[in-house]
Amino acid sequence: MQPFSAKKISDTILVDGDLSKAVWQNATWSPRFVDMVTGGQTLYNTQASILWNDTHLYIAFRAEEPNVEAHLTERDSIIFLESDLELFIDGGDCYYELEVNARNTIYEVFFIWKDAYQRGSRFDVPQFDVFHPQALTFGGDYDRSGASFWYGTHPRGLRWAFLNYDLPGLETAVQIDGTLNDASDIDQGWSLEIAIPWASLTWLANGRSLPPRPGDLWRMFLGRFQKIMVSGTELQPHPAMVMSPHGQYDTHQPDKWSQIVFEE
Secondary structure: OOEEEEEEOOOHHHOOOOOOOHHOOOOOOOOOEEOOOOOOOOOEEEEEEEEOOOEEEEEEEOOOOOOOOOOOOOOOOOOHHOOOEEEEOOOOEEEEEEEEEEOOEEEEEEEHHHHHHHOOOOOOOHHHOOOOOOOOEEOOOOOOHHHOOOOOHHHHHEEEEEEEOOOOOOEEEEEEEOOOOOOOOOEEEEEEEEEEEEEHHHHOOOOOOOOOOOOEEEEEEEEEOOEEEOOHHHOOOOOOEOOOOOOOOOOOOOHHHHHEEEOO
């Protein structure tokens, strides 16, 4: 797939979840998201847009949804158990995950590939203490049988997952076009707006300029997971809608994520 263009702006965006602002109306939006495994048609429309200035990275999602539902309210709840919108940012030897539900409850994890975390390496710092009770090893999503049981399906194998990580300066906001948790009417959907200071992405820069230089390429995952009930039974796994397909049901495949090119 061709890289998605993130256009530079001179404005600062007020993050309130309202995508009717002129800055988003004039932005380039992605095509409709596709199924993560097959690349085929998805049940609901989902699109995203990326903008940036000298201080911040801005991401917006709009998600069609006839029954907007979200119940988890505690920060770092396992948001993917509900319907959510997700952003991952690749940093080469590490990556960052953000999940947000329609209540604007967030879940964050910072991952470091285990082969990159050595004694004395740049990651061997108190912030990434592998003895912290919220530091776990992680192999990837699903398909954890046979040869992939311990290490997952990615060639790099395991990664450290720091569940206690909070991205400094992160802003998120949600707006709902409809009524939350009310199945008696038909909603239009919900939108999510994200702002991330470039100064907070030093661990992910991987030698790249912050802010980026025009023409720089980053890899990011922009996706959506949808909880669907069929005759009282929850459909598993949740349908995954993404900007770029992976060919397998595993979000944690940075080499499959969308390429984002930063442009003036």
